[in-house]
Amino acid sequence: MPKPNTSTLPLRLDHSRSLWRSRLGSALRTSLACVLVGVATLYSPTTVRRHLHFPAFSYMTAVLVVGDASSLGGSARSAACASYGILLGLLPAMLTFYSIRPEGVSAATTAVAVAVSSFVVAASDPPGLITTRIALGQVVIVYVTAYKETGRVKPVVLHPVPVAASTAVGAAAAVLALVFPYPKLACYxxxxxxxxxxxxxxxxxxxxxxxxxxxxxxxxxxxxxxxxxxxxxxxxxxxxxxxxxxxxxxxxPPLKFLPRPCNVxxxxxxxxxxxxxxxxxxxxxxxxxxxxxxxxxxxxxxxxxxxxxxxxxxxxxxxxxxxxxxxxxxxxxxxxxxxxxxxxxxxxxxxxxxxxxxxxxxxxxxxxGGGAMNPLPNPGHDYNKITPDRTEPYAAKAPKTMLRAVNMSTERVVAASKCSLTLGLAVFFGVLFSKDDGYWSGLTAAIAFAPRRGGATFGPASARAHGTALGSVYGVLGSFVSQSLMEVRLLALLPWVVFTSFLRRSRMYGPAGALGATISAAIILGRRNYGPPMVFAIERLTETYIGLCCSLSVELLLQPARASTLARKELSRSLHVIREWLQSTTSPPAESRDREKQLREAADRLHKLIEEAAAEPNFWFLPFPAASYGKLHGSLAKMVDLVFFLAQSMEFLPMEVQEAIKVDLEHFKEMVDASVKCFEEVVQVESLEEMEKELQNTSSTSYDIELGRSPPRDGKEECEKIVASLLQHSREVMERLDENVGADVKDQLVLCLASIGFCIEGIMREIKETEKGILELIQSENPWCNINLYDIICRVKYRQCCQRRHLDAPRR
Structure with missing residues (x-):
């Protein structure tokens, strides 16, 4: 029996201690920020305290800034984003109040004003999620406060002042929490x-x-x-x-004479x-x-x-x-x-x-310093020269750039429309339920807003609801224990903030649930004069659920896509990127690196969507096949790594050697392209039953589906033939090398050629694993059917042929 290796024990201990210190320090600083907000709200001078009408928003800002920033530099950046959010949210409100007097507004008018202002904020695409959420929160509070104070004559400039002051207190408390007792610097x-x-x-x-x-x-x-x-x-x-x-x-500081931090x-x-x-x-x-x-x-x-x-x-x-x-x-x-x-x-x-x-x-x-092996000498050839046929002219790139810009603006408009409708409905139903506390529903929707969200709607909403309930219960219990002593309440808030800071990294609650739990307890324990705690907690919970229901309803109405559906589409998109990469294996190094980067980004997006879909409730849908998607992502991630090393190996070879193995690479590309194209088409099939009905409706045609069916080739045998041929051509080119070529160059050639053979074999092996994963995925979605992947591929090709025949019929 082998002895355990104890040399890694100090590293594991250092890693565990560093992780524990980092998380504990973040939790203590978050609690310190909440205490500073409580002290400023309760014990500051009267001239300051009379402008802090919204301590709940101060707590929310402090938790957002400290949670998003793990260093002094990060808090300074988040505070700058919060300041920009104040201007972005309050300037449109002030312009609106100048044109429409806030006295005598109705619930419908308030909801419309919130919807229009939130659309402007979301469509402007502000930098950072903190900026967006703070700006939306400002909009909700200002307009709902104006509706609550209907009939009171008040200068226009005084409406936004309490909201801006409360936000500034939260941001300042967050920055101070990361300074005391010592600054938590990012460089260290x-x-x-x-x-x-x-x-x-x-x-x-x-x-x-x-x-x-x-x-x-x-x-x-x-x-x-x-x-x-x-x-x-x-x-x-x-x-x-x-x-x-x-x-x-x-x-x-922006001073040139100060030395830059020495960081790698x-x-x-x-x-x-x-x-x-x-x-x-x-x-x-x-x-x-x-x-x-x-x-x-x-x-x-x-x-x-x-x-x-x-x-x-x-x-x-x-x-x-x-x-x-x-x-x-x-x-x-x-x-x-x-x-x-x-x-x-x-x-x-x-x-x-x-x-x-x-x-x-x-x-x-x-x-x-992060470089690569030196390119091998290539007498008679200029490997770095990019031939005209490999470059894409500017005229061809321009339409793609324009289309990409149009897609970007369309996506932004859709996100802004969802945000506008969500906040408008949340504020409308919130003020109908409670005129005094109607802004809680709008704030819940504002905090839940995430631009260009991938589709994980139910998961964060469920976590936020559970976290709000937990925080409200803890706040009510803490209020009963210390009914009138605010100092005891603030002390009772500290352990809860520490606990919820660790809760941010849990799979069950995550940042959404932890944020709801922290704010719910803080607004009950950290303020006074809000009435009985039980009544306030019930109203707060009701308003929260109104906001969450509005968010879910709008998301389902405007973009009814579950994370599992988006994961399926992203899998198809990733397979398409693999096919595109195959066309760039012999392209210039810069283009090959761009394709490899796109493939890696697609794999990362797929991984995130798989995690979101696994945490999403099933309701009446089939359970999400997380295991099958996990295997597919594992194969895709390994292919990404093999693509990287294959591109590195090709980059080091001279043109003469590349020409010697060009036929083998083309054979490999054709084989992989055919397989991946079939997988991509199969993944795009949403329902086998609907495809079968569509084929039955076109059964009157004389085209026989069996004509398109061919026995599958043995991928392993074909791959071995390709690799064996590549190695044979490699040996031949090595024999033709001049004796003047150094031993180091020959060694590098051998390693590069062997690396290419290994990567080709590994990619083909992962293609086979991808085929198994897709078969398992379709079988899990159709448990009562006997799935034959090649039969589905033939039916897909037959349907495409019928569609082409149908499109060509009017032309004839």
Whole structure:
């Protein structure tokens, strides 16, 4: 039995402590911001307190700003967004009050005014979600307050002042909470997380090399599991670093003589992580094939790999030096690949060579600062030259740009229309239920608004409703315990704010439920003179449910798309992006990188929609097949990584070598394109029953569906033939190389060609897994049918043929 590896224990402890300190610190600062709002609302001078009529909005602003910002720079940015939201929400209201006097307005007039102003706010596409929500909240409160004070003569300028003052108090409390007792600076957080990321990366390199050099499958599997755990932690650190680096420049005064913070760009850290992901893919392939890497690697090379991992760890310590020092790169290459590899005859040797390719790529990224291996010499050819037939003329790009702009404006108008109708209905029904507290329904709808939301409507609404109920119950209980002592109430609020701050990261409630729970308890415990707590809590809950019902109703009426439906469409779109990428494998590097970026973004969107659909209630619909979608996303994500390494390998090859393997690549592209096109068409079928009825209605035609049916080809056998042919052509081109070509260049050629073969084999394997996943998905949607995927493909093609015949009939 292998001994447990205790070398990663300090890293796990540092990671756990850092995570615990970060979350606890955020919770305590959120509670401090709420206490500051309570103190300002209850104990500030009378001249200030008489303008703070809306402490609930102060609490909401403080929680929004602190929750969205994890550093002083982030809070400053959020406070700036809140200030912009005040202007965006109040200026239209003041103009409206100048044209229409607020005295004598009705509920319908108030709802129409809120709808028009909210449309203006949402259509302006303000920067940041905090700006939008604060501006919409300002609109709701100003107009509902004017309706509540009907009959009172009041200067126009005094209507927005209490709302703006309450919002400013919340934003100021949030900034102060991130300053005291010491400032929580983003630059220090980035530095701390970067150091932890580098330490974990060094450990990942050591673990992966040990797994590759392991003599037994048990030791290799144990090391792989450790590497996956470290990779998950590194991914979280990288996401946090990416978010924090956007707040660093908000902490630095605009003075040129001050030194810039020495932080490593997250792009460089991400570039270092990609080769490690490739090494993990290679090890997984070695483990699944039950073959030891010793077939392609000798003992001397294993020793060189161990030495190289130590060298990479040493270079990672100095990664903060940017631009990096290139000293020691030549010596590292001399120590690497002590025995030169050759193009293998056996396909089982490809994972080992791909591991070596990723190791060398990692070395270049560490030494060159996120660069890649140097392109190979290409005498007689200019590889970087872009031929005219590969470039798209400006005249062809212009219509696409215009269409993209039209789609963007259409999407913005739809989102603004939904926001306008939602807030208008919420305010109308809210003031009908309670004239004094009618703005709660509008505020609930304003906080729930998310522009260009992907479709997860029921999940956040349900979490927000549950969180509001929990916070109201806690607030009522706290009010009964401390009926008249406001100091005790504020103390009772602290543990609840800490608890809800941790609740933000739970799957059940998330940010929406935690925000509702925090605000509901804060507005009951942090204010006075609102009547009996029980009555206020019941009215607050009722108004909240009015706002949520209006949001859901408008969402279902204007855009009745569930997250599961959007996940299905995004899956089809992702398959289409894969087909587009196939056309750019031999394109210029910049275009290939753009396609790879689009594919990665599509995979990320699919992952988010799968998570949203899994948390969405089913109601009368079939349960969402989360397991099937998870497998499909896993195959798609792995294809994205293989696409990256295939593009990297192609970029390093000279044109002469690319021409030698061009036929094999074209065969591979045709095979993948045919399969993915069929999958895309099958996924687009919404209902098999409707398609069957449509085919029965066109049965009078003489076209026989059986004519389009062909026995499926063995994808594994075809893939092996393609890879074997590619390796054979690679050996031939290697034999034709001039003797003057250095050994390092030949080694790089071998690794690149072997990497291309491995990526082709891996992509075809994931295509086969995608086929299984789609079959499982359709079978789960039609549990009482015996699904034959190839039969569905033939029927889809037959329906397309009938549709084309129907369109061509009038022309004839």
């Amino acid at each position: 957080q980035v530095k701390e997380k970067t150091n932890l990321y580098i330490e974990m990366t060094k450990e990942r390199v050591r673990v992966l090399v040990n797994a590759f050099c392991a003599d037994s499958s048990i030791s290799r599997s144990a090391s792989e599991y450790q590497a996956k755990s470290l990779a998950a932690a590194c991914k979280k650190f990288l996401q946090n670093i990416k978010l924090l680096q956007g707040s660093v420049h908000w902490e630095r 760009p997250w792009e460089r850290l991400e570039a270092i992580g990609m080769p490690l992901k490739g090494m993990e893919i290679a090890l997984a392939s070695i483990t699944s094939s039950s073959s030891a890497p010793t077939k392609a690697v000798d003992q001397q090379l294993k020793e060189d790999l161990v030495s190289l991992s130590s060298l990479i760890s040493t270079k990672l310590k100095d990664i903060s030096n940017f631009p990096p020092e290139r000293k020691g790169k030549a010596e590292a290459y001399k120590a690497f690949l002590h025995s030169s590899p050759t193009i293998p005859q056996d396909l089982q040797c490809l994972p080992s060579l791909f591991f070596l390719f990723c190791t060398r790529l990692l070395l270049d990224n560490v030494v060159d």
